[in-house]
Amino acid sequence: MSNPTLASQEDVVEALGRALTSEEVTRVVAMLTKASELFRLRSGQLFTPGTSTVRLKVNAGTVRLPQSPVTSVESVVDDCGAVIPFTRFDQVLTLHRLSHEFVRVSYSHGSDDVPDLVKVTVAEIAARVLRIDPRAAAGVTQRSTTTGPFTEAETFSAYSVGGQLLLSPDDVAIANSFRAPRTSGTIVMRA
Structure with missing residues (x-):
């Protein structure tokens, strides 16, 4: 099962400032799917409801x-x-374990409401591809x-040549702002 898109066709229409042509309507779902997955990969966040099981190293308990x-x-x-x-406070679990040990955590995360900045950014990525000059x-x-x-x-900008859907430098910076903070020695392994 694939993840839901982080923006809708209506969000793309709003970003473009005009209605989609019939040819654009046939392309927009695939574009939103790819833009959403690229944004998820870069940010390290799913944004939508889900469950994960991860193996993490305990640091200072x-x-x-x-x-x-x-x-x-x-x-x-x-x-x-065993x-x-x-005890949990937001994303941090406090355990009575040694710092060199590993634990496997199964948890639920995400929200039905995708953050507005994420939604607008993903819609703008798709809209930008639709605005690419045909020569580029x-x-x-x-x-x-x-x-x-x-x-x-x-x-023409490097990311518009060939009409590819890519994250621009600004999109990368926005996605990076959603990355989980790094703590020294943290190891995440998906199960």
Whole structure:
């Protein structure tokens, strides 16, 4: 089962400032799917409701769960399968374990409401692809036209050449802002 998109067709229409053409309507779902997954990969967050089981190293008696918001913690066990008591504050679990030990945590996370900044950014990624100049989509990196003493030159951005759906530098910065804070020695392994 794939994850739901982080923005809707209506969000793309709003970002474009106009209605979609019939050709754009056929492309927009695939574009939103790809843009959502690229944003998830870069941010390290799912944003929508889900469950995860991760193996984490205990540091100073705590572990930080990578997905947010955490809605519930189903279980915390050590590598031998023994249940570990814990207390939770937001994404941080406090355990009475040694700092070099590992625990496996099963938990639920996410929200039905995707953050507005995420929704707008993913919609804008799709809208940007729809606005790409057809010449750039065909692979042209720059062009110039000279008429008499006048010259007109155009250079297309690297992420628009070929009409590919890619994260721009600004999109990467926004996605990075949602990454879970790193703590020294934290090891996350998906189960």
